[in-house]
Amino acid sequence: MTASAPLSSILITPWVCFLLAIPFSATLSRTLAAGAALLNLSLPVVMGLAAVSPTFDSLAWLKLGGWPLPLQADAVTFASIVMVKIATAIAILRMPSRMPRTYLACVFASDFALSGGLLSADVFGFVLFSFLALIPMALLQMTWGGGDKGPVSQRFLLLQTLSLSLTFLAFLLVAAAYQDQFGFWTGLPLDLSKADFPLEKSALVLLLAGLWIRCGLFPFHGWLWDTLSLNAPGCGLILALGWLPSGLSAFHRFAIPLFPRAFEMAQRTTISLALLGACFSGLLAWRQNDAYRVVGCWLSLQASLTATAFFLASPLSWTSAVYHTITQFLASGALLLLFESLQPDRGERRYGGWSRVIALTPATRASLVFFVLCLVVVPGSPAFPGTFGLINAAFRNTTWAIAALGGAFLGAAAGFRFLGSVIWVQPEGRGTDRRVISLPQPFWILVFVGALLVAGLHPALLLGPLQRRNDAFWAAFSHRARFLVPPPSEWGKTTKRPFLEETP
Amino acid sequence: MDPVGAPLFLILILLGFAVLSFVLSRHPRLATPTSVAGFAAAELFLIAWSKGRLPSLPFSLETELLSSESGRVEIASLVVLMGATSFLLVHAISDGKRHRGSLGALFLLGTTGGLMSAFANHLAVLAAGLELAAAGGLALTVFPDPGASRAEAFWKSFCFHALGGACFLFGCALLGAHSGSLSLSAIRESMGQVGASPLCTLSFLLIWVGLAQRMGALPLAFAPPDVAEGAHRSAMYHDTLGRLAPLAAIGPLFLDTLMPVKSLWIPCLWAIGAGTLLWGCLGALAQDNLKRLMSYLTQAQIGWLLLGVAAAASRGEAFSAFVPSVLLFGAVNLGLRAGIAALQQEARDTDVFQLSGLAESHPLLSLWWTLLCLAGAGFPPTGGFHVQMSVLRELAHRGSTIPLLFAVAGSLTASASYLKIVSYLYGRHSHDPLPLARAALLPNACTAVCAWLTVALLFLWK
Numbered sequence: 001m002t003a004s005a006p007l008s009s010i011l012i013t014p015w016v017c018f019l020l021a022i023p024f025s026a027t028l029s030r031t032l033a034a035g036a037a038l039l040n041l042s043l044p045v046v047m048g049l050a051a052v053s054p055t056f057d058s059l060a061w062l063k064l065g066g067w068p069l070p071l072q073a074d075a076v077t078f079a080s081i082v083m084v085k086i087a088t089a090i091a092i093l094r095m096p097s098r099m100p101r102t103y104l105a106c107v108f109a110s111d112f113a114l115s116g117g118l119l120s121a122d123v124f125g126f127v128l129f130s131f132l133a134l135i136p137m138a139l140l141q142m143t144w145g146g147g148d149k150g151p152v153s154q155r156f157l158l159l160q161t162l163s164l165s166l167t168f169l170a171f172l173l174v175a176a177a178y179q180d181q182f183g184f185w186t187g188l189p190l191d192l193s194k195a196d197f198p199l200e201k202s203a204l205v206l207l208l209a210g211l212w213i214r215c216g217l218f219p220f221h222g223w224l225w226d227t228l229s230l231n232a233p234g235c236g237l238i239l240a241l242g243w244l245p246s247g248l249s250a251f252h253r254f255a256i257p258l259f260p261r262a263f264e265m266a267q268r269t270t271i272s273l274a275l276l277g278a279c280f281s282g283l284l285a286w287r288q289n290d291a292y293r294v295v296g297c298w299l300s301l302q303a304s305l306t307a308t309a310f311f312l313a314s315p316l317s318w319t320s321a322v323y324h325t326i327t328q329f330l331a332s333g334a335l336l337l338l339f340e341s342l343q344p345d346r347g348e349r350r351y352g353g354w355s356r357v358i359a360l361t362p363a364t365r366a367s368l369v370f371f372v373l374c375l376v377v378v379p380g381s382p383a384f385p386g387t388f389g390l391i392n393a394a395f396r397n398t399t400w401a402i403a404a405l406g407g408a409f410l411g412a413a414a415g416f417r418f419l420g421s422v423i424w425v426q427p428e429g430r431g432t433d434r435r436v437i438s439l440p441q442p443f444w445i446l447v448f449v450g451a452l453l454v455a456g457l458h459p460a461l462l463l464g465p466l467q468r469r470n471d472a473f474w475a476a477f478s479h480r481a482r483f484l485v486p487p488p489s490e491w492g493k494t495t496k497r498p499f500l501e502e503t504p
Numbered sequence: 505m506d507p508v509g510a511p512l513f514l515i516l517i518l519l520g521f522a523v524l525s526f527v528l529s530r531h532p533r534l535a536t537p538t539s540v541a542g543f544a545a546a547e548l549f550l551i552a553w554s555k556g557r558l559p560s561l562p563f564s565l566e567t568e569l570l571s572s573e574s575g576r577v578e579i580a581s582l583v584v585l586m587g588a589t590s591f592l593l594v595h596a597i598s599d600g601k602r603h604r605g606s607l608g609a610l611f612l613l614g615t616t617g618g619l620m621s622a623f624a625n626h627l628a629v630l631a632a633g634l635e636l637a638a639a640g641g642l643a644l645t646v647f648p649d650p651g652a653s654r655a656e657a658f659w660k661s662f663c664f665h666a667l668g669g670a671c672f673l674f675g676c677a678l679l680g681a682h683s684g685s686l687s688l689s690a691i692r693e694s695m696g697q698v699g700a701s702p703l704c705t706l707s708f709l710l711i712w713v714g715l716a717q718r719m720g721a722l723p724l725a726f727a728p729p730d731v732a733e734g735a736h737r738s739a740m741y742h743d744t745l746g747r748l749a750p751l752a753a754i755g756p757l758f759l760d761t762l763m764p765v766k767s768l769w770i771p772c773l774w775a776i777g778a779g780t781l782l783w784g785c786l787g788a789l790a791q792d793n794l795k796r797l798m799s800y801l802t803q804a805q806i807g808w809l810l811l812g813v814a815a816a817a818s819r820g821e822a823f824s825a826f827v828p829s830v831l832l833f834g835a836v837n838l839g840l841r842a843g844i845a846a847l848q849q850e851a852r853d854t855d856v857f858q859l860s861g862l863a864e865s866h867p868l869l870s871l872w873w874t875l876l877c878l879a880g881a882g883f884p885p886t887g888g889f890h891v892q893m894s895v896l897r898e899l900a901h902r903g904s905t906i907p908l909l910f911a912v913a914g915s916l917t918a919s920a921s922y923l924k925i926v927s928y929l930y931g932r933h934s935h936d937p938l939p940l941a942r943a944a945l946l947p948n949a950c951t952a953v954c955a956w957l958t959v960a961l962l963f964l965w966k
Contacts, residue, residue, distance in 0.1 A: 099864065131884045138923075142931035143863070150931050157923055158916060161881075165912045169896065172908075176900040202905050 007071040010043045010081065010115050014088070018108040022101055033092045033104055040111070041085040072121035077253075079326045080245040084114045086451065087241035087333065090444065091234030094337075096144055103144065106136035107234055114242040123171040123254055130164050130214075133243065137235060145230035152226045159213055159223050166210030167250075173203040174258060204262040207255050208270065214247035215303045216296075218277025225288075225296025228336070236292075236336040240329050244303055248325060251310040252318065271311045275403035278304035282410025286417065291339045294418060295332055298375050301411045302328035305404060309390045317393035323386030327452055331374035331383065334448035338367060365423050367445045374452055376415030377408055382452045510553050511570040511623035514580075515616055518546055522612035529606045536595065539608025543588035546615070550581045568687065571625040571756065578827055579752050580622045586744040586834050587615035589950070593842055594644070594737045596946035614640035614745045622752040627676040627686040630753055634672065634718055637749035638665055644738035645731060653734035657727075661738075664717055664727045672714025678707035692761045708762070708769040712776060718750035720799075721780040721806050729787070732799035739795065743802050743837040751830060754813065759822050766817055773814040778910065781807030785917035794854040797921060798840055801880060804918045805833045808895060811911060815898035825894035832879060832887045832961055839876045839954025843869065846947040859928040869948060870929045872955035877926050879958035881919035887961025 017036030073081070088111040095103055113133035120126045134157060141153035177199065216224035228236050256263050263270075278301050285297035302324065309321035342364070360368075373380075377387040387408060394400040521542025528535040552558055554577050591611035613636055620633025642665060645658040680686040682703050683694035717724035720742070732739040762769060784804025791797040809829050816823040823829075844854055846869065863870040875886060882892035892915060899907045 099867075102863075102867065128884050128889070131889065135878065135883060138926075139930055142927050145931075150927055153931060154920070154923060154927055158920055161883075161919055162912075162916055165916065168893075169900070169908055169912060172896055172900040173905075176897070199905065206905075 007073065007119055010040075010119065011071075011112055013040045013043060014108040014112040014115070018104060022104070033095075033108075034089060037085070037089040037092050037111075041082070041089055043085075069125050070121040071119040073119055077118040077249060079322065080118050080242070080249060081115055083241040083245060083326065083329060083333075084111060084118070084238075086330075086447070087111075087234075087237040090333075090337065091237055093444075094233045094237075094340075096233050099143065103140070103234070106139050107238075109133075109136040110140075110238050110242065114238070114246055117246050118249065123174075123258075124168075126250065126254070127164055127168045127171065130167075130246070131161075133246075134160050134164070137238060137243065140235040140238070141227065141230050141232045143232075145232035145235070147230055149230050149232070152223075152230055156223050156227050159220070163210040163213035166206045166213075168210075170203040170207035170210065171254075173199050173206070200259055200262045201265075204255070204259040204266060207259070208266070211247055211250050211255060214250075215244055215307065216300050217274060217304055217307060218280045218300070221277065221281065221296075221300045224300055225293040228292040228296045228299075229290060231292060231340065233340075237333050240299060240332045240336060244299065245325050245329055248303060248306050248310070248321075251307060252321070256310070256313060267311060267313075271308055271397075271400060272403075274304045274308040274311060275400060275407065277301075278308070278407030279403060279410060282407045282414065285411055285414035288414070291342075291418075292336070294414060295335055295339070295375075297414070298411055299328075299332050301407055302332075302375070305387065305390055305407065308400070308404065309393065312390075312393050312396070317390060320386050320389030320393060324383070324390055327374060327383035327386055328377075330448060330452050331371045334367070334371045334445065334452075335375065337444070338364065338371065360423075363442055363445070367449075369419060369423060370449065372415045372419055376412040378412060378415070509567075510549075510558055510572055511619070512567050514546060514549055515570075515619055515623075517549065518542060518612055518616045518619065521545065522609050522616065525612060526606065526609035529609060535606075535608055539591060539612060540588070542608070542612050543584060543591070543615070546584045546619075547581065547588070550577055550584060553577055554581075568689075569626040569629045570620075570623045571688075572623070576622050576755070579755065579830075580619055582827060582830060582834075583618035583622060583745070583748050583752060584615055586748055586838075587611050587618065589834075589838060590740050590744040593838065593845065593947065593950050594740055596845075596950075610640040610643055611741070611745070614741065614749075618745060618749040618752060621749045622756070624753065624756050625688050627680060627688070627691075627757075630757065631669075631673055631676060634714075634749055634753065635669060638669075638718060638746060641731075641738050641742040641746045644741050645735040651734075657731045657734035657738070660727045661731050664724050668714045668717025668724050670714075671710045671717070675707045675710030675712075675714060678703055678710065682707065688756060688761045692764075695762060695764045704765065705768050709772055711757070712769065712772045715750045715753060716776050716780070719747050719806050720803050721776050721810065722783055723776075723779070725780060725783055725803055728803065729796045729799040732795045733793055739799060740838070740841050743799075743841065744834050747802075747806065748830065748834070751809070755822070755826075759813075759817060763817070763820065766820070770814055770818055773810060773817065777807050777810030777814055779807070780804070781811065781911075781914040781918075783807070785914050785921075788921035789917065791921070792855050792857070794844060794856050794859070794925075797856065797925075798837070798844075801918060801921055802833070802837055804914065805836075805880070808891075808911070808914065808918075809833070811907070812895035812898050815895070815902055815907070819901060823894075823898065825891060828887065828961060829891045829894070832891055832958060835954040835957045835961075836876050836880045836888070839872065839951045839958075840880075842947040842950035842954065843873050843876070846951065856925060856928055859925065862928075863930045869951065872951045873929060874926050875955040875958060876951070877922040879955075881922040882915055883919075885962055886958040888958060890962060 013036075017033060017040060020032055020036055088107055091107045092104065110133050113129045113136070116129035117126050117133060120129055138153055138157045141149055141156060145153060213220040224239075227239060281297050281301035281304060285294055285301065288294040288297055306321050306325050306328070309317040309324060342360075370381075374383040377383050379388075391401060391404050391408070394404045521538060525535050525539045525542065528538055549558075554574070588611075591607060594611075595607050617633045617636030617638070617640075620629055621637065622633075624630040624633060642658065642661060645661055646654050676686065679691065682701060683691040685691065685694075713723060716722060720728040728739070728742065731742065758766075758769060758773075781804055784800045784802070784807055788797055788800035788804065791800060809823075809826075812825065812829065813823045847854060847858075859873075862873075879886035879888035882888040896908060896911060899911055
């Protein structure tokens with residue numbers, strides 16, 4: 001069985017859904033679009049089941065206007081695509097009454113582009129799809145955002161354009177240096193380690209800078225919580241469940257494998273900067289009063305920890321990063337939806353003020369507690385195993401481990417402050433939380449809870465079907481990355497290792 | 505017909521139709537179809553030439569002043585296409601039937617000038633072609649009725665035009681003096697055998713200054729924004745046909761003839777390209793007037809294109825994406841100006857904030873505008889992404905990072921201005937929106953066609 005059908009159909013079905021929904025009235029369009037989006041969600045499941053087949057080819061080809069576009073999926077991208085589809089379905093149910101068809105077009109376009117970026121095995125294809133995803137996200141902010149949407153959306157667009165331009169430049173430098181063998185990234189190891197590439201360091205710096213900005217890592221984090229503060233319907237979900245995971249996955253899909261030598265030299269710097277960002281974001285989260293900005297700080301913190309896990313480049317840290325990514329972004333997406341339902345008509349955005357005007361239902365209180373505990377990785381939450389593995393991997397260096405723990409503790413402190421301000425304060429008002437999407441609140445909360453439980457506590461269900469793909473990928477990856485991972489007996493020592501070892 | 509005589513025949517066809525249009529100018533119902541027929545005849549002739557099916561003539565039209573290389577047919581087709589499209593658009597928005605008759609003659613003459621530049625094999629023909637191409641733009645500045653702003657635009661444009669023309673002619677004279685001939689073939693031989701001298705370097709500099717003025721590039725780039733604000737029709741002409749003629753001249757003169765001495769003129773091209781990109785980007789950031797904004801962005805596009813030409817020429821090759829880039833920039837500029845024409849009928853000044861809320865009242869027009877702005881900014885799914893990728897690829901082949909980073913910075917700055925338009929379309933609400941005119945079918949259609957062309961270019965690009 002080949003991969004062409006399920007992988008290609010993931011990209012084509014958003015447009016089919018859009019064409020189905022557009023000709024009808026707004027209400028019928030939303031119903032049809034939601035049904036089609038749920039069908040769209042089943043495709044990654046089909047892809048996962050197909051991957052179990054021993055004859056499953058890992059590489060598929062999609063013809064787009066005469067362009068052969070290679071597609072490939074591994075564990076991280078598979079899970080990320082599921083999250084993108086969840087975000088699409090929920091965003092459709094959140095359809096506003098103003099310009100509904102334009103909204104549907106933006107949501108499906110972002111679905112297509114984010115899925116394409118996650119599936120693309122071609123580096124230029126990744127950049128192309130990322131550019132395509134920017135436009136609908138920017139339109140969502142510009143058209144339906146609140147507050148100061150003009151400058152914030154422009155800032156988002158320009159910063160992300162800068163990040164993609166830097167990423168594109170890095171790939172271009174590689175392509176220019178290796179024109180003969182560099183046609184596309186097939187998923188097979190592209191051996192650049194023995195060739196002379198004078199601009200390798202420059203290209204790596206450009207690529208890391210681009211991905212750093214994209215993922216909202218310190219010091220390029222400000223756009224993230226400003227964008228979330230706009231509260232554009234659907235945009236926060238797409239950002240948390242699609243854009244950020246896609247950027248983080250690019251670290252392990254492209255950055256590390258393409259520049260092994262330069263990355264070895266830069267490993268300490270990148271990990272240190274990421275952990276600094278984690279601590280800084282945790283500290284900022286503690287200081288925030290605005291609910292959306294708090295989630296933005298948490299997202300930045302978790303993205304920093306995920307990036308650290310990828311940079312550590314060990315099987316344990318990589319696996320931890322996968323769980324960490326999935327659970328954190330699912331929890332943040334659920335929180336963003338909950339916050340929308342909690343905002344009273346007076347527009348109070350300080351979470352300390354909510355409890356004075358809204359009488360929270362028990363289900364809402366329990367949901368808030370559950371998702372916040374997941375997001376701040378409290379032991380016992382479904383998100384804890386991933387972060388535990390990450391910190392365990394970081395113990396290769398004591399300073400790194402302490403910094404990772406520090407960032408996590410600061411984020412947890414902010415979480416408890418949030419819960420204390422919202423959950424355990426007696427309400428003075430009489431209003432209740434309002435309905436913002438078409439589905440009843442308990443239903444979609446259960447969707448998120450179920451996804452988190454599956455992701456956090458049952459890794460075999462999530463990664464098992466693709467374990468063979470993971471093994472093959474890791475074998476190829478670690479062939480080049482082995483010099484980055486010293487044996488446990490050398491952890492904590494400062495001896496310099498040769499950066500390449502020949503395979504026996 | 506022998507292809508050797510084809511360029512001259514083509515130019516004679518166009519001149520003939522131009523004269524006929526001028527004679528019939530008092531009868532617009534005859535003049536306009538005559539002009540359209542002239543463009544159609546020229547395009548059909550070029551198509552037949554490209555397929556090797558030229559009609560046979562009983563007389564010979566060979567001349568050494570024009571080159572009949574088949575590689576120039578593509579850009580010649582582009583010149584005719586741009587001329588026809590801009591003519592139809594200006595014709596549609598012109599007030600008063602009695603003025604429309606002369607428009608065809610102006611555009612046909614301009615197109616003739618562009619073809620002379622494209623097929624030139626002699627410096628005098630090149631200079632004449634550039635003058636002819638620019639004359640139409642000057643005339644349109646005060647067309648149909650001169651007002652204060654149009655008069656100011658005319659005089660500014662005329663002074664810079666004269667200065668640029670003088671520099672170009674002086675440069676040609678110096679080059680001719682060094683080579684002993686004004687024929688491009690002889691100059692090529694001379695450069696190959698004798699090499700260059702300090703006099704040559706001065707001549708290259710002067711020629712580039714002259715060409716840059718025609719393109720609206722530095723160092724004489726100060727007139728186009730004022731012309732764009734005061735004389736919208738002239739800007740439509742200048743942004744398409746007026747810029748295409750000097751761009752068409754780069755190939756025959758520098759890439760074919762002066763390539764043996766490229767080390768002497770490429771630094772000049774780098775400086776003009778980088779400076780124009782910087783000028784256009786920074787100027788656009790400060791603009792609120794939509795027409796001036798677009799004029800500066802057009803200059804930034806020219807700078808971007810020249811950087812690609814310079815990067816390719818430094819490797820001794822022609823810029824592979826030259827024709828698609830020119831086509832894309834022409835589509836973007838024409839489409840955006842057609843959109844302004846659809847809005848401008850009632851209002852005199854067009855500020856950016858007046859586009860607020862257009863997405864709600866006119867979603868389709870806003871969609872075309874968005875596609876055109878995305879094409880100008882270099883975003884997929886438009887051909888602008890390919891243009892940017894091509895230029896960056898050429899710069900990457902040089903192996904240094906600084907020009908790449910400069911180009912990216914320039915692109916981002918220009919994108920900010922394009923995206924400002926989009927943000928006003930979708931992100932703002934206005935209590936006093938710009939009224940959409942009485943039915944302006946042709947400008948709306950032109951905007952739509954140009955927008956779809958920019959998308960189609962992404963898939964048709966080879």
